[in-house]
Amino acid sequence: MESENTSQHVYELRMYQVNEGKMDALIARFGDHTDAIFRRHNMKSIGFWRPQDEPYSQNLFVYILEHPSREEAKKNWAAFQADPEWKKVKADSETNGALANHIDSYFMDPTSFSALK
Numbered sequence: 001m002e003s004e005n006t007s008q009h010v011y012e013l014r015m016y017q018v019n020e021g022k023m024d025a026l027i028a029r030f031g032d033h034t035d036a037i038f039r040r041h042n043m044k045s046i047g048f049w050r051p052q053d054e055p056y057s058q059n060l061f062v063y064i065l066e067h068p069s070r071e072e073a074k075k076n077w078a079a080f081q082a083d084p085e086w087k088k089v090k091a092d093s094e095t096n097g098a099l100a101n102h103i104d105s106y107f108m109d110p111t112s113f114s115a116l117k
Contacts, residue, residue, distance in 0.1 A: 010068075010109065015062050017060065018100050019099060022097070029090075030061075046064040
């Protein structure tokens with residue numbers, strides 16, 4: 001199936017399986033630090049979500065990023081992972097254990113009728 005994306009932008013859907021009791025800490029880390037570091041590395045946040053229904057409201061965190069291209073996404077993530085502030089924030093937030101145990105990531109192109117293009 002051919003991609004319908006006529007823009008150069010690519011969207012990345014990320015879903016975190018959050019460890020028990022760590023959702024509030026993960027949300028705080030994103031709100032207080034991660035999103036600002038994303039912006040510094042040309043990673044535009046489209047939105048962040050937490051499901052309303054149990055059990056997913058306790059263990060699933062979802063967000064979408066926009067990147068200029070798939071190639072730029074790879075560079076953006078490498079720069080993000082190497083960022084000294086990110087390394088400190090991650091280490092500090094995980095002193096009592098990892099916040100997430102699994103991350104799914106999907107790169108997506110909008111359809112011709114999508115509001116996001």
